[in-house]
Amino acid sequence: MINALLVDDEKLVRKGFISMTDWSSYDIRFVGEAKDGHTALALLGKTNVDLLFVDISMPGMTGFELMEQVRTLYPQIKSVVLTCHHEFDYVQEALRLGAIDYIVKTLLNRGNVDETMTRILKRLSWESREAVVSPVRTFQGATAFCTFEHPVNKEALLAGVTAGRKPIMLTDSIWLQPASDIETADGVMKLPLSLREHWQPIKLAPSAKLSQADAEALIVRMLPGWLFYGASPIPQTGLHLDPFAEDAAQASRIAEADKSVQAIELELEQMKWLFYGKEWKQLVDKIEATQPPPASLIRITSGLAEDWSLYFDWESDAERKTKWKPEQSPQSWKQVRSWLSEMMATLQRRMVELTLSREVVVCLLQAMAYMKRYAASDLNQNVVAKQVGMSRSYFSQCYKKFTGVSFGDTLRMMKLEQAKELLNTTDLSVYEVSSRIGFEDDKHFSRVFRERTGYYPTEYRMRRDERS
The missing domain is CATH 3.40.50.2300 (Response regulator)
Structure with missing residues (x-):
């Protein structure tokens, strides 16, 4: 069967x-x-x-x-x-x-x-x-190239590898150059800087125990986490895959790491780690203990940064030049932790400047996360203020003071961001998109969308198709 x-x-x-x-x-x-x-x-x-x-x-x-x-x-x-x-x-x-x-x-x-x-x-x-x-082909060794950037810079990789030895793609962010000309683990440092700025190369030793297919599957499962969370020194002969294949606990650790993503995302959304040392330590310890998939961790933290970039309008930004996201995508947990720490410092400075309490700012940030999650429903200030335990009038006053944007404008922006996502990833009609994000009139939605983006929804989707 x-x-x-x-x-x-x-x-x-x-x-x-x-x-x-x-x-x-x-x-x-x-x-x-x-x-x-x-x-x-x-x-x-x-x-x-x-x-x-x-x-x-x-x-x-x-x-x-x-x-x-x-x-x-x-x-x-x-x-x-x-x-x-x-x-x-x-x-x-x-x-x-x-x-x-x-x-x-x-x-x-x-x-x-x-x-x-x-x-x-x-x-x-x-x-x-x-x-x-077909005969089973054993793994003959290779150089792997891994990146945590999104979107990935394939041009830098293909231009930087040895001429005539094009790598093969295992996933979008992991490529393999079989039987590489690089003789030792130190040899990867001789690769062009333009490649190493975007990709982490690593020499992999041959294996008489692993087939090519099994080795490739193992590389996809273990290499990103091994590189991201701090690897041990690589032998001159290259990293040996056999111990990872023989580690019976490896699969269960990967499964547990996948499960931990949701818990860490929820903890980040609680926002207490930004202002309370105990919660910050708990978050760091949990991430280091469970080692969630690097792409998932970067996606979650990038999501926070993108939200704050979109929904904060601080007058002092021009002077301070606040950048929520680093110029280059982080390539390790150490860099992500530093990035989160910088977020903490920026928000704490804002809190002090506005003479707001930690409790109030945590509630405001929790409110923003709640608004984003339920933006397509029939939300209003009463519902959100009650959710975070504040009166409507005080919530409205503090929200505008802290973010620089009114509640209504923020909610409208969130709806339109969801609309852009639906237009980019589905073939739903404009009427269906309008209905899904909570607009009763699709013509009104189209006008608001054009005011925000400069394009009508149909024009925006046509541009997506052109890009594709």
Whole structure:
């Protein structure tokens, strides 16, 4: 029996696809369904899956991005792409990532599902036979390149590596140059500075125990955290992967790190770490103990910085030149901790200048986080003030005093930021976007959106398509 997983962000599409035919007649059973790439990866970590049906256009992580990770972490899993697009470029990209076939959702129906599945099963059978006869290739060593920047600077990497030895991409932020010309771990320092400013190179020693596929999967799982949270010195022969593969606790630590992200995000949103030494120490200790995925930690802290950049309008900014985000993306936990410490100092100075108490400022920052989370609902000052334990009038006075922006203007900006996200990541109509962010009149929404961005929603989306 072939175990299948369906990944699509539309619940009705998932239900319709699963109920379309008697899948057992094709020796297929669905062992799960996922609404996005992150949920799918979590299911793959604890469920045996042979075949993945994956939608291309999903928010957060696209189907292509999910396929890249699955190809690295679970090379035995085969993928079939579900798409609304029939363009050559989409098909070409799907095949490049190892898809065995693709299904145009708008063309699939009960009349042609048998023909489609027969074709897919035949291709799956070919792939399985090839996998059996192919010899297992052991890991011959390599130089890995890892970055925590977003977006990644691929140009700096491709221009800086040895001519004629192009690296291969494991994920967007991890590339591998097999059998590198770099002889020792110290040799990576001879790489151009223009490359090392954006990428961390590291020599990896050969392994007689690990296959190439197993080594690549291990590199994706362990290398970012090993580099980010402070690595031990690398031997002249390069970093040996075998001890990581033999460490039975490694997988459970990675699973625990993934679980810790939500707890750390919640703790950061409580804002007490900004003003109370005890809470700051607890936060630092928790991060160092659980070592959450670096990309997730940077995403959370960047989110705070972006919110404060958007929703604070401080008159003293011109003199102080406050920059919430560092000019270069942090490449280590030490740099992130320093960045958070600078945030603390800036907000504490603001608190002293305005003669506000720590308790009040914490409440105001908590209110901002609450507003962002529920901006699309029917929020008003009474609801938010009550949520943070302040009277409406005092909350309104302090909020404008601290942020430099009124409650109403902040809420409107938050709604429009959500609208931009929906226009960028979905194909929802302008009316649907307007409704989702809490505007009753889509024409009013379009006018407000143009006042804020300089474009009508349809124009903004066209610019997205041009950029793509």
